Amino acid sequence: MRIGDLARRSGVTAKTIRYYEDIGLVEPPARTPSGYRDYEPAALERLAFIRGAQAIGLSLGEIRSIIALRDDGQTPCGHVLDLLRHRADELDRRIAELQSLRGELRRLVDRAEGLDPADCDPGRVCHLIGQA
Amino acid sequence: MRIGDLARRSGVTAKTIRYYEDIGLVEPPARTPSGYRDYEPAALERLAFIRGAQAIGLSLGEIRSIIALRDDGQTPCGHVLDLLRHRADELDRRIAELQSLRGELRRLVDRAEGLDPADCDPGRVCHLIGQA
DNA sequence: CTAGACCTTCCAGTGCACGGGAAGGTCAAG
DNA sequence: CTTGACCTTCCCGTGCACTGGAAGGTCTAG
Numbered sequence: 386m387r388i389g390d391l392a393r394r395s396g397v398t399a400k401t402i403r404y405y406e407d408i409g410l411v412e413p414p415a416r417t418p419s420g421y422r423d424y425e426p427a428a429l430e431r432l433a434f435i436r437g438a439q440a441i442g443l444s445l446g447e448i449r450s451i452i453a454l455r456d457d458g459q460t461p462c463g464h465v466l467d468l469l470r471h472r473a474d475e476l477d478r479r480i481a482e483l484q485s486l487r488g489e490l491r492r493l494v495d496r497a498e499g500l501d502p503a504d505c506d507p508g509r510v511c512h513l514i515g516q517a
Numbered sequence: 518m519r520i521g522d523l524a525r526r527s528g529v530t531a532k533t534i535r536y537y538e539d540i541g542l543v544e545p546p547a548r549t550p551s552g553y554r555d556y557e558p559a560a561l562e563r564l565a566f567i568r569g570a571q572a573i574g575l576s577l578g579e580i581r582s583i584i585a586l587r588d589d590g591q592t593p594c595g596h597v598l599d600l601l602r603h604r605a606d607e608l609d610r611r612i613a614e615l616q617s618l619r620g621e622l623r624r625l626v627d628r629a630e631g632l633d634p635a636d637c638d639p640g641r642v643c644h645l646i647g648q649a
Numbered sequence: 650c651t652a653g654a655c656c657t658t659c660c661a662g663t664g665c666a667c668g669g670g671a672a673g674g675t676c677a678a679g
Numbered sequence: 680c681t682t683g684a685c686c687t688t689c690c691c692g693t694g695c696a697c698t699g700g701a702a703g704g705t706c707t708a709g
Contacts, residue, residue, distance in 0.1 A: 387685080387686075388686075389684090389686080398667085399686090400668065401667065401668090403688095404666075404668095417675095419674075419676080419686080419687090420674080420675085420687060421685085422687090430641065434642045434643070434646060438646050441622055441625065441646065442618055442622070444666090445665080445666070462629065462637065462643065465629070465643050466626065469622055469625055469626050469629070472622060473619060476615055476618060476619045476622065477619065479615060480615050480616060480619065483608055483611060483612050483615070486573060487605060487608045487609065487612065490574070490601055490604060490605045490608065491605060493601055494605065505592045505594065510566045510583060510584055511587065511597050514566060514570050514573065519656075520655095521654090521655065521656080530697090530698085531655095532698065533696085533697065535657095535658095536697065536698090549656095549705095551656080551657090551705055551706080552656080552657060552704080552705085553656055554657090576695075576696090577695080577696070578695090
């Protein structure tokens, strides 16, 4: 299968597939006599894995670390579990941050709606922000 | 006040202050005869405003748009309100996304904890991901 | 007089995950 | 034989918000 086919079937652009090869996420495939990349069907699964892992918030670097373990002959399960737990913790923190930010924003908007622009202090950029 | 003082007092590095000047977030200050930047105390407030606006999730570009209105002699309140509402909407979407991702992760971790690595399909990178 | 703390400009790199486009080779259809 | 779709490598650009470092000027204390 040539790179264009793989791209169409996987939904990943040819450009991106070459990039993944560069950074070691997909194996360099065989080449046709004329130098075209010639992929096995397994490449499709590899790309699906990458997309799946991306979808749950893993970076390409983390995904590479999983694949590297696998290529080492190890079962990456423990490592994957670590990554997933770590990611879940990060997400918890991030969500909490965003929610508090959201609360702050709502407060600001509420306050702003009750104000008259004429009350602006001409010496400041905007009294809505910065004195929270 | 020289840039080092301003940096210490504001908690923004000198490098960053110069960068803000480059992109139009802070006014180019007066210079001493030897060419050193010489800031008025108001610069401290400006930096505090920028940090405050950043803290509620506005980008430097958005902050610049507020400051530009102000420098135009306008009251940026309406514009700020738009930005805040827009940001709040974005936050709502982002939080919902992250929460759903968080749920997915929790599901994966739960499932993974009940599995034996020996059940790994040797032909796949990791059965934990990609067939969700 | 010199050390060192500060300042200046300018250029370049960081991290992430690609995308754009040039210059050229290959292959099948008409 | 040519057109057009495809492929190759290569290098540069994107967005965001900085950060690092080189090469040089300035100021103050000892």
